[in-house]
């Protein structure tokens with residue numbers, strides 16, 4: 001590793017946009033493939049390597065394969081544990097994982113046992129002293145419509161009350177070309193009213209202007225991507241004004257957007273627009289397994305593409321703490337960590 005990479009690796013980081021099944025590493029994938037050889041899935045079918053790009057549709061096909069490999073409580077526990085430890089090794093000090101609870105009739109997996117398996121993995125890592133604070137967002141797959149969304153919110157509500165602060169909110173994700181946010185509003189409103197935080201994938205593709213207007217009225221607590229919100233990308237100034245007025249942080253996933261072809265190149269990424277506005281932006285991985293990246297690499301890419309100084313990179317990672325869903329006490333603990341690490345890293 002060169003000196004430059006060491007800096008990004010040592011940088012303490014916050015990750016708030018990581019889909020569990022998209023974050024599974026090559027090593028873990030090997031374990032899963034060995035558990036289920038009859039599926040004939042190979043590692044190169046579940047990842048998009050260096051220099052490769054796929055259409056959004058092709059990317060979503062990858063998740064179908066991964067879901068076949070991860071279909072028991074034991075699998076969920078394995079992937080959650082491994083993903084948490086990998087983020088910790090990458091010096092991520094606070095992680096919000098998100099995942100869509102799935103029922104698998106064949107294996108007896110239920111949505112409830114799915115969430116329980118993730119929570120057990122989080123608790124086990126904490127017990128084992130892994131140096132990372134992990135929280136969970138329950139995901140709604142937009143494909144599944146109104147009723148499933150409402151069920152998911154009720155499940156999240158239950159766990160918010162019983163998990164000792166581990167379940168903090170709701171993620172809205174899934175193929176952006178399928179379904180409409182309109183149908184999901186009642187569920188999202190219920191979530192907001194019961195105290196669940198909202199992180200919503202918004203304007204990930206260009207056809208979502210009307211939906212973004214609707215969703216922004218909730219308003220969400222954070223926005224995933226927001227690629228097509230601003231006028232230069234076919235969005236609108238009123239949309240930008242509203243995001244700015246409510247000070248809603250953007251979760252920025254550079255490699256995901258480039259490899260998924262929603263952004264033509266790193267240098268044309270909308271991070272530039274929002275960062276120049278001084279708007280809160282959090283660098284994230286989205287799917288570190290599928291896109292073969294890690295958070296250190298994403299910070300390094302942001303710095304090299306947009307000419308950020310080490311001080312600016314530090315500020316970016318420190319300001320991310322303000323955007324987490326955990327409460328003030330956790331933010332203070334994290335800020336303390338950053339303060340302790342700073343003198344050793346920035347001369």
Ligand SMILES: CC(C)=CCNc1ncnc2c1ncn2[C@@H]1O[C@H](COP(=O)(O)O)[C@@H](O)[C@H]1O
Pocket residue numbers: 019020021022056059060063098099100101139141173174175176201204256259260286287
């Ligand atoms: C395909 C592509 C370019 C991915 C990046 N953009 C994404 N946009 C919307 N939803 C996503 C994305 N990446 C992952 N997800 C969601 O996360 C799920 C996988 O993680 P999990 O099973 O929820 O644990 C996917 O099935 C999908 O619902």
Ligand SMILES: [Zn+2]
Pocket residue numbers: 017019173201224286
């Ligand atoms: Zn995402």
